[in-house]
Structure formats: C-alpha cells, structure tokens
Amino acid sequence: MSSRQQAEHVRQFASLAQCSERVATQLLGAFGWNLELALDSFFQDGVPDGLDDELASAVDGAALVRFFEEYKDAKHDKIDVEGMQRFCDDLGVDPSDPVMLVLAWRLNATTMCEFGRKEFVDGMSKLGCDSLRAVQARLPALRAELDSIESFRSIYAFAFKYARSTEPLQKALALETAIEMWRLVLRGKFALLDEWIGFLHAETTHAITRDTWQLLVDFALTVAPDLSTYDDDGAWPTLIDDFVSWAKEKGVARSAQG
Numbered sequence: 299m300s301s302r303q304q305a306e307h308v309r310q311f312a313s314l315a316q317c318s319e320r321v322a323t324q325l326l327g328a329f330g331w332n333l334e335l336a337l338d339s340f341f342q343d344g345v346p347d348g349l350d351d352e353l354a355s356a357v358d359g360a361a362l363v364r365f366f367e368e369y370k371d372a373k374h375d376k377i378d379v380e381g382m383q384r385f386c387d388d389l390g391v392d393p394s395d396p397v398m399l400v401l402a403w404r405l406n407a408t409t410m411c412e413f414g415r416k417e418f419v420d421g422m423s424k425l426g427c428d429s430l431r432a433v434q435a436r437l438p439a440l441r442a443e444l445d446s447i448e449s450f451r452s453i454y455a456f457a458f459k460y461a462r463s464t465e466p467l468q469k470a471l472a473l474e475t476a477i478e479m480w481r482l483v484l485r486g487k488f489a490l491l492d493e494w495i496g497f498l499h500a501e502t503t504h505a506i507t508r509d510t511w512q513l514l515v516d517f518a519l520t521v522a523p524d525l526s527t528y529d530d531d532g533a534w535p536t537l538i539d540d541f542v543s544w545a546k547e548k549g550v551a552r553s554a555q556g
Contacts, residue, residue, distance in 0.1 A: 470505035
C-alpha cells in the first residue's frame, strides 16, 4: 500500500472513530492497514493499551464535571429521566434512537434512562468527550458500532441487563419490556421482527429469559427469512420453536429476498 493510501486510511479511521491520527496509525498498522478490521477492533475493544490515556488527557476535567452538572437532578447525584430528555433534546437525538443505547453501553450504565456521576464522567472521559459538541461529533462513530457484528452482539447482551434494571428483582424480562427493546435493537437486523412480535402478542404472556433473549439474536442473524435454514433439531428455546411452527402455519415467513 502506498504512503498516500495509508494516509487516506488514517484520515478515514480518525474521522469515523473520532480519535487522533496517532491512535489511527497504531491500530491500522497492527491490522496490516486493513481499515475494516482496525475499525472493528476499535469499536469492540476500544483504544489499545498505552494509548487510552491520550483520549482521557485531551478531556478538560472541569468542563466534563460542568457538563454532567448541566443535566443532573437537583436532589440526586445522577442524570434522571428528565435530565436525559433534555440531554437528548440538546443532542438533537430522539431518546428512542438506538445510538442512545450504544452510548449507555459505552458508559456502562446500570439503570435505564439514568447516568450516575461516575458512569458519566468515567465513560465520557474514555470517549474523549467533555462537552455536548464533543458527543455530537462522536455520534457517527457510536452508530457505526451497531454495524460491527461483535460490537452489536455485545450491545444486544447489554440491552437485556439494562432493560431489566427497571425490574431488578426479576431474573427474566417482562414481555412488553422485551418487545420494546427488541424494536429498538433488532429493527433492520431481524427480517421477521414484526412477525415475531405478532406471535408473542398472540401466543404468550410469559416473561423472556436471558437464554431466549440471547438465542433470538442468533436466530435473527443466521436463519433465513423463509425459515428454510432453520434446524428443527437445533438447541433452540421452546419459544423460538413455537414461533417457527406458528409462522409456517400462518404462512408469514418471508422469501429469502425480503
């Protein structure tokens, strides 16, 4: 690869990942200047050891604290639902936009629609963001994480725990909560999403276990929309087996083209 091509890859990487050219060059070099592989690694694993201080050192600590204080609740040391709505409004992002789930994942948030002080300050520092404008500039890179299969699977797994924070004493996820979260994370990823939700509304009221949650994404990503590649003898949860039978009986499975 020519020096000009390498320089272009560095520029593209730095733009997409919102990182310095030094970080971009380090990762691209480690992956043989393969832009796609380097970006996948960055979105999955973050900044490599030895370089993670670079983003944090670029953050103005006092500005980051002021950023948090702008949205925190007056009585509690956290950004609550009201503060989150204002934060989203200022970002120009709908609260139901999947990018907000990606941000929560990056901040390792423990409660839905809330950011604690430590979560916000530590997470934003790692992202290299100390202002609203910095987060806005980071949004394209956060959205791109949904297109990395490894990052998407991690975000999907996080979503179960994140949604369950509204019902901390329950091991499973309430059906309607699970459906709303599936609408958020699987739209555009699961060709039979609407059919799956229709089946759930028609056939069950049971909560969704972690096992069913995790295996549905495997089903969504590996089984053809016409169900021709579904293995009846596979280790699928009963609920997914029942869905396949229901879909075939109702004739709602789609052709492989859509």
